[in-house]
Amino acid sequence: AQRVTQPEKLLSVFKGAPVELKCNYSYSGSPELFWYVQYSRQRLQLLLRHISRESIKGFTADLNKGETSFHLKKPFAQEEDSAMYYCALGGSQGNLIFGKGTKLSVKP
Amino acid sequence: DGGITQSPKYLFRKEGQNVTLSCEQNLNHDAMYWYRQDPGQGLRLIYYSQIVNDFQKGDIAEGYSVSREKKESFPLTVTSAQKNPTAFYLCASSKLAGGEQFFGPGTRLTVL
Numbered sequence: 001a002q003r004v005t006q007p008e009k010l011l012s013v014f015k016g017a018p019v020e021l022k023c024n025y026s027y028s029g030s031p032e033l034f035w036y037v038q039y040s041r042q043r044l045q046l047l048l049r050h051i052s053r054e055s056i057k058g059f060t061a062d063l064n065k066g067e068t069s070f071h072l073k074k075p076f077a078q079e080e081d082s083a084m085y086y087c088a089l090g091g092s093q094g095n096l097i098f099g100k101g102t103k104l105s106v107k108p
Numbered sequence: 109d110g111g112i113t114q115s116p117k118y119l120f121r122k123e124g125q126n127v128t129l130s131c132e133q134n135l136n137h138d139a140m141y142w143y144r145q146d147p148g149q150g151l152r153l154i155y156y157s158q159i160v161n162d163f164q165k166g167d168i169a170e171g172y173s174v175s176r177e178k179k180e181s182f183p184l185t186v187t188s189a190q191k192n193p194t195a196f197y198l199c200a201s202s203k204l205a206g207g208e209q210f211f212g213p214g215t216r217l218t219v220l
Binding site: 006009032034043044045046049086090091093094095096097098099100101 | 139141143148149150151152153156158164166198200204205206208209210211212213214
């Protein structure tokens with residue numbers, strides 16, 4: 001079965017602290033993974049995808065096939081990072097399978 | 109922003125009525141998608157279409173219907189058969205199936 005698990009509904013950190021949002025997936029083939037972000041009153045938008053291996057807004061994510069994980073990391077959280085984060089897996093039909101999301105709250 | 113629009117932003121419906129949510133894109137994307145977003149549930153796929161005049165059911169298609177008569181339009185009808193239609197509905201499109209998806213601003217449907 002194709003599935004994405006985000007174990008934390010809410011993650012709260014202080015400004016300047018490291019942050020890691022966890023994502024695990026279940027997929028039999030070669031996975032394509034994404035992180036989407038939804039800031040308050042804004043559209044859901046792509047943050048990064050594992051193929052590009054880019055760092056966006058200081059966030060990185062490494063695909064670990066052995067652990068079937070795609071955790072999102074940032075060394076120093078900022079208040080503007082507060083948002084809802086969704087991990088997504090490219091499905092076999094061309095669709096996206098989303099996790100339930102993690103709400104990140106960065107406190108001053 | 110821009111490129112993919114949804115209307116209306118808010119929609120109210122009485123029980124037993126069908127209602128159609130609009131989704132339009134001018135990005136020349138082949139694929140379009142409808143998701144339902146509920147608190148604590150993430151996004152769940154209702155229907156998707158990879159090309160004009162073709163569409164497939166997603167995970168929660170019961171009580172919904174779609175059409176894809178034009179490349180730029182993918183309307184979603186919420187029928188009276190949908191047991192719990194009150195939700196936030198998101199439309200998305202991508203150049204090709206499996207590519208980066210671009211999302212609309214959403215429509216919040218409330219059944220009174």
